Structures are given as structure tokens and as C-alpha cells.
Amino acid sequence: MRELQLLGAISELLTPASASTLKSVGDDAAVSLHSGPIATSVDQTVAGVHADMGHFTHEDFGWRSVATAISDLAAMGAVPAEVLLALALPVDTSEADARSLLAGADAAAVASGARIIGGDIVSSPTLSAAVTVIGTQQEEQQFTTRDGACAGDLVGVTGDLGASAAGLIQLRAGVTDELSLRHRRPTPRTLEGQALARAGVSSMIDISDGIATDAGHLGRASSVRLLIDLPSLPIRPEVEEAASRAGVDPLTLAACGGEDFELLFTATREVAEVIGTSIAGTQVSWIGSVVEGEAGTDLAEKNLTGWEHGA
Amino acid sequence: MRELQLLGAISELLTPASASTLKSVGDDAAVSLHSGPIATSVDQTVAGVHADMGHFTHEDFGWRSVATAISDLAAMGAVPAEVLLALALPVDTSEADARSLLAGADAAAVASGARIIGGDIVSSPTLSAAVTVIGTQQEEQQFTTRDGACAGDLVGVTGDLGASAAGLIQLRAGVTDELSLRHRRPTPRTLEGQALARAGVSSMIDISDGIATDAGHLGRASSVRLLIDLPSLPIRPEVEEAASRAGVDPLTLAACGGEDFELLFTATREVAEVIGTSIAGTQVSWIGSVVEGEAGTDLAEKNLTGWEHGA
Known part of the structure; x- marks a missing residue:
């Protein structure tokens, strides 16, 4: 389909903008x-790298591309406000597929309280989306960054881990279930991130590359070492079953699978006690502690190999 | 090269952020x-579609991707402030090429007074950049939009047209000259856009698709008809020569070549008289008028064909 046709259809396809947007698409x-500081971030989803189009519909692709970008705002405790959607579509993309993609993207934005206010559509040999998100501060609440972890803090994580990787195993086995949805339609932990920021966590990051990698990012940004107790990682029984069927250690999926978009955070013992075992209705697990030492992370002594995710 | 290596090098490669950026890359x-309203826009450059890598260096590619995004801010009369750079790099991209690309992107941002404050780097089969730009208002000066043209206004354009298309002709002929630079390293008309906004032009758009298409966008947004007098289009003698050698009508290059990133605008006769024949040191040509009628544009009666540009 031609770019102009799709651009013409965009205003009718998208949910209308909010009051803070003075001028939207067009x-x-x-x-x-x-009125206050804004958080801005951009995240890309590339077909064949982050999304296997043998398993993703175009609507999934649109949802995923916006949801993972909004996850970065969740990790700041920000309130998602606006989305700019840059789409690169192969020339043989049908109008129906393009509309489905936009519908999925719009739905993911609206599910987090944000609106798509602009974008760009070009042709490319490779289907991809680059999604820019703008988030605002909660009232009187600073953004939570990666660099505030202190020795003595505890390490917490929302929800459960490994479900996206297990979902991909299911999809490759031809199974469409709740796990496969976790892979195709990740949900950013927006309300959880906001509640954790209000509770006063000292640092936060979203888990996109896998907790092994992302805990390292957080440790280096804070110049501390995160000790993660692998057996404490929250893993659902369904993930263990899928891992077992595929002959993979479920801990490998949980630590290295990536794409879970849960929130990893640190908190003083006092803040951790107040948070307890759930935030905004979602389970919280305490999986380690922060110590002084070479900046980075330790994942106990387990050798985790055998799982590769997209770059 | 690996994504993490490049991410680690980014802070040292980029020009440090300005005071309005409280937290940059990382x-x-x-x-x-x-403090006031912001203008946000995203623009994509795809290798093989918008930039033939047989003619573009990686530094050119980085420059072009940021410059064309900033051109959208110029068309609003905005002051470029911040840039988010989403890069998709083939896995065989060398570290030297990746660094050159970043250097070109940084230079284009800095040349317009903006800074790269964040981004995303992923691997992809196709080299591409999606650049998000954030601009602020000039003091006490509203952004200029596409929808303010009124019947009776005159139509003006900055600089000259067809140079990018002529530059591509030169590049294909193996010639590297000033015209070829206009293709590889477009300069957004940022100061001109700001000065035109202050002068009180009634509507403005940047010329990315070619004046034939972009005048249509402006006419439709304003619900008026733009009559463009083709013989009045500003064309440099070098463009006429390149067109002649390639057997193309120079007017076709000027009207349909695209990628010139000049500014097309409308103004009342009073404002047009004050502007005269130059703005911020750049030539201004008056090339048509605004009338009531079916929204869009008329390009006299000339039949312009034979030139194809990227989608």
C-alpha cells in the first residue's frame, strides 16, 4: 500500500489525543x-530479530513495539503520556496488515494511558518500528533512575521471569497459550513502576535483556554489586514445564531469557518491609542484596548457558 | 560489533547535553x-530507500538522518533542543562505521543547536535510523503550522530547489561536488524557519517529498488551493546543467525531486513585503499565491514526469 493512503487513514484509526497534546497527527x-520534567525514550522492534513473524500477527507486532517502549517509562516510575510511532513497512505489506499493526500499537498505548500523537511511515526491506515515548512525573514524585542502589539494599522483582522465553518455546512447538501471549503481547508494569517509585525504591530498571544482563546494568550505573540468589527467582510452574519439555534449565530462561519486561529494583530494608510481597496487585519477590565491590552483578555460581535471545 | 560495546562508547562520542536536559544517555x-510547549517529530532514513550507501558514507548517513528530522522542527519555527537516535545496524557493521555514523549524527544535531540525549541500537538486516526531535518555542512565539494559509496570501520558498536530485545525478555519474553534498548532507533551514515564524508567516512546511507534493499537503491542511508558478521556482544554473546532461527537465527536478529541505510558506502581502527577498541571510523567492477552491495545489499546466525519488 502507499504511504499517503495509510497516513490519510491514521487520524481515524488512532484514539484521540489527551488535553496535554495541543496538536496531534497531521x-x-x-x-x-x-508542566514538569518529562522522561523520553525510544525502543525498536525489528521483524526477525525481536519478533518472529511466523508467530506474531501484525497486531501483535504493533502492540509489542509500543509496550516495550512504555516499559522504559515504567522503569522510571513515569506516567506514560505520548507516543511517536516510526514504522518501516515492506512494500508488499497489505493495507489490512498495516491497519492491524496500527490498531495493536494504539491499543498498547491506550492500555497504559498514553496516546499516539505522531509518527512516520516509510518503506523498507525490513519490517520495523521505532517507538518514542514521553512520560510525565507523578505529582511531587521524582523519576526513579538506575544509579541510586546502595550497599545494604535488597533487590526485588515484580511478577515472574522466563515466561516470554517459555512462550517462544510454546510458539515454536505450535502451542498458543497464556505463555505464548506473554511473548507476543508483553504488558509493561506501568502502575507497579509508579507505585514502587512512590514507595521510595532506590533504583529501578526494566528487564528486557534478561535479569543477568540488566542487573549488571543497574549495578554498574550505581557503582555497586548486585548479588542475585538464583533459586529465589520467581518462576511459574508452566514455565518449568515448558522448559522441561524443551530440555532447558528453567533458571536459564528466568535469568537469561529476556523480554519479560518485569521491573528489577533495589530498596532499603525499611522500604522493602513496607512493600512486602506485592505492589499494585502484582507479586513482588526479594531475590538478592546489594554489596560494595566491583560494579556489576553475581548470579551465585550457576553456569547458565544454552539460551539465545534477540540482539 | 556488539551493541553493548557501542553503547559503552556513546557518552564519549556525543557532545554533552544542555542545561534543559536533566539526565542524558545511560x-x-x-x-x-x-518551560513551555514542545514540538516533537520523528523521521526515518533507510539505507537503499532514502540513502544509497554506494554514495553515502556512514557519517553522511548519520548526518542526513538527524538533519531531515530537524527540518520538521524548522518548518514549525521551533528551536531544536533534543534528539533521540534509534539505530538499526546490520551485524557486519564495523566499529569504525558505527562510530562515523554517530559522529555524523552528533554533528548534525550540534549544527542546529540540539544535542543527542538518548537512543537505541539494535541489529537488523537493513541499516536504518529513526530520529526523534524535540524543539521548543522561541520566546513569546507560537509554532507555525500547516493550516493557516488564507486566500490572498503569497507563497514563498527559501533557497533553491532541485539541488538534492541534481546532486544524486552527479553522484551516479561519479562526480563529487557541491550539488552532491546537497544530497548527502542536507542542511535544515532552522534559523530561516525561526525568522519566518517571527515575521508572521501564516503557514509553513518543509519540502521533503518535492514542492508538488508538499504544497498539496499545505493546501489540504489549510483548506485552500496553492497556485505555484513553475517558471518562478528558484533553480541554480548548476542544477540546470546537471539536469541537461541527464536529459531531464530542470523544472521536474525542482518540483518533484524532493529532499531539498527548503521551507515552503504562505504570508499576507504585508508580511511578504517585510520579508522581501531574503531571510536570515538566505534567498526567498515568491512563487505563487493562495486561492479558494478545491484544497490542494496547482502547478500551472506543465506535465512533470520522469523523476522518481525514495518513498
């Missing part, structure tokens, strides 16, 4: 007014 | 504080 730029 | 999101 000019050289969108215009917005936010 | 966290889940960048944080900024702008």
Missing part, C-alpha cells in the same frame, strides 16, 4: 505542553 | 525540563 510536528 | 529514559 503537521510537521506534534505540540504538547507538560 | 538510563531507561532521558529527563528534560522545558
Whole structure:
């Protein structure tokens, strides 16, 4: 389909913008007014790298591309406000597929309280989306960054781990179940991130590459070492079953599978006690502690290999 | 090269952020504080579609991707402030090429007074960049949009047209000259856009698809008809020569070549008289007028064919 046809259809396909957006889709730029600091981030989803189109519908692809970008705002405790959607579509993309992609993207934005206010559509040999998100601060609440972890803090994580990787195993085995949805339609932990920020966690990051890698990012940003107790990682029985059928250690999926988009955070013991075992209705697990030492992370002594995820 | 290696090198490669950026590269999101409305836009450059890598260096590619995104801010009369750079690199991209690309992107941002404050780097079969730009308002000066053209206004354009298309002709002929630079390293008309906004132009758009298409966008947004007098289009003698050698009508290059990133605008006769024949040191040509009628544009009666540009 031609770019102009799709651009013409966009305003009718997208949920109308909110009051903070003074000018939405249709000019050289969108215009917005936010009274305080804003958090901005961009995240890309590339077909064949982050999303196997043998398993993803175009609607899944649109959802995933926006949801993973919003996950970065969740990790700041930000309130998602606006989304800019840059789409690169192969020339043989049908109008129906393009519309489905936009519908999935719009749905993911709206599910987190945000709106798509602009974008760009070009042709490319490779289907991809680059999604820019703008989030605002909760009232009187600073953004939570990666660099505030202190020795003595505890390490917590929302939800459960390994489900996206296990979902991909299911999809490759031809099974469409709740796990496969966790892979195709990740849900950013937006409300959880906001509640954790209000509770006063000292640092936070979302788990996109796998906790092994992302705990290292957080440790290096904070110049501390995160000790993660692998047996404490929250793993659902269904993930263990899928891992077992595939002959993979479930801990490998949980630690290295990536794409779970749960939140990893640190908190003083006092804040951790107040948070307890759930936040905003989602389970919280305490999986380690912060110590001084070479910046980074230790995952006990387990040798985790055998799982590769997208770059 | 590996994504993490490049990410580690980014802070040293980029020009440090400005005071309005509270947190730059290195966290889940960048944080900024702008006191008034902001303009946001995203623009993509795809290798093989918008940039033939047989003619573009990686540094050219980085420059072009940021410059064309900033051009959208110029068309709003905005002051470029911040850039988010989403890069998709083939796995065989060398570290030297990746660094050159970043250097070109940084240089284009800095040349317009903006800074790269965040981004995303992934691998992809196709080299591409999605660049998000954030611009602020000039003091007490509203953004100029596409929808303010009124019947009776005159139509103006900055600089000259067809140079990018002529530059591509030169590159294909193996010639590297000033015209070829216009293709590989477009310069957004940022100061011109700001000055035109202050002068009180009634509508503005940047010329990315070619004046034939972009005048249509402006006419439809304003619900008026733009009559463009083709013989008045500003064309440099070098463009006429390149067109002649290639057997193409120079007017076709000027009207349909695209990628010139000049500014097309409308103004009342009073404002047009004040502007005269130059703005911020750049030539201004008056090339048509605005009338009531079916929204869109008329390009006299000339039949312009034979030139194809990227989608």
C-alpha cells in the first residue's frame, strides 16, 4: 500500500489525543505542553530479530513495539503520556496488515494511558518500528533512575521471569497459550513502576535483556554489586514445564531469557518491609542484596548457558 | 560489533547535553525540563530507500538522518533542543562505521543547536535510523503550522530547489561536488524557519517529498488551493546543467525531486513585503499565491514526469 493512503487513514484509526497534546497527527510536528520534567525514550522492534513473524500477527507486532517502549517509562516510575510511532513497512505489506499493526500499537498505548500523537511511515526491506515515548512525573514524585542502589539494599522483582522465553518455546512447538501471549503481547508494569517509585525504591530498571544482563546494568550505573540468589527467582510452574519439555534449565530462561519486561529494583530494608510481597496487585519477590565491590552483578555460581535471545 | 560495546562508547562520542536536559544517555529514559510547549517529530532514513550507501558514507548517513528530522522542527519555527537516535545496524557493521555514523549524527544535531540525549541500537538486516526531535518555542512565539494559509496570501520558498536530485545525478555519474553534498548532507533551514515564524508567516512546511507534493499537503491542511508558478521556482544554473546532461527537465527536478529541505510558506502581502527577498541571510523567492477552491495545489499546466525519488 502507499504511504499517503495509510497516513490519510491514521487520524481515524488512532484514539484521540489527551488535553496535554495541543496538536496531534497531521503537521510537521506534534505540540504538547507538560508542566514538569518529562522522561523520553525510544525502543525498536525489528521483524526477525525481536519478533518472529511466523508467530506474531501484525497486531501483535504493533502492540509489542509500543509496550516495550512504555516499559522504559515504567522503569522510571513515569506516567506514560505520548507516543511517536516510526514504522518501516515492506512494500508488499497489505493495507489490512498495516491497519492491524496500527490498531495493536494504539491499543498498547491506550492500555497504559498514553496516546499516539505522531509518527512516520516509510518503506523498507525490513519490517520495523521505532517507538518514542514521553512520560510525565507523578505529582511531587521524582523519576526513579538506575544509579541510586546502595550497599545494604535488597533487590526485588515484580511478577515472574522466563515466561516470554517459555512462550517462544510454546510458539515454536505450535502451542498458543497464556505463555505464548506473554511473548507476543508483553504488558509493561506501568502502575507497579509508579507505585514502587512512590514507595521510595532506590533504583529501578526494566528487564528486557534478561535479569543477568540488566542487573549488571543497574549495578554498574550505581557503582555497586548486585548479588542475585538464583533459586529465589520467581518462576511459574508452566514455565518449568515448558522448559522441561524443551530440555532447558528453567533458571536459564528466568535469568537469561529476556523480554519479560518485569521491573528489577533495589530498596532499603525499611522500604522493602513496607512493600512486602506485592505492589499494585502484582507479586513482588526479594531475590538478592546489594554489596560494595566491583560494579556489576553475581548470579551465585550457576553456569547458565544454552539460551539465545534477540540482539 | 556488539551493541553493548557501542553503547559503552556513546557518552564519549556525543557532545554533552544542555542545561534543559536533566539526565542524558545511560538510563531507561532521558529527563528534560522545558518551560513551555514542545514540538516533537520523528523521521526515518533507510539505507537503499532514502540513502544509497554506494554514495553515502556512514557519517553522511548519520548526518542526513538527524538533519531531515530537524527540518520538521524548522518548518514549525521551533528551536531544536533534543534528539533521540534509534539505530538499526546490520551485524557486519564495523566499529569504525558505527562510530562515523554517530559522529555524523552528533554533528548534525550540534549544527542546529540540539544535542543527542538518548537512543537505541539494535541489529537488523537493513541499516536504518529513526530520529526523534524535540524543539521548543522561541520566546513569546507560537509554532507555525500547516493550516493557516488564507486566500490572498503569497507563497514563498527559501533557497533553491532541485539541488538534492541534481546532486544524486552527479553522484551516479561519479562526480563529487557541491550539488552532491546537497544530497548527502542536507542542511535544515532552522534559523530561516525561526525568522519566518517571527515575521508572521501564516503557514509553513518543509519540502521533503518535492514542492508538488508538499504544497498539496499545505493546501489540504489549510483548506485552500496553492497556485505555484513553475517558471518562478528558484533553480541554480548548476542544477540546470546537471539536469541537461541527464536529459531531464530542470523544472521536474525542482518540483518533484524532493529532499531539498527548503521551507515552503504562505504570508499576507504585508508580511511578504517585510520579508522581501531574503531571510536570515538566505534567498526567498515568491512563487505563487493562495486561492479558494478545491484544497490542494496547482502547478500551472506543465506535465512533470520522469523523476522518481525514495518513498
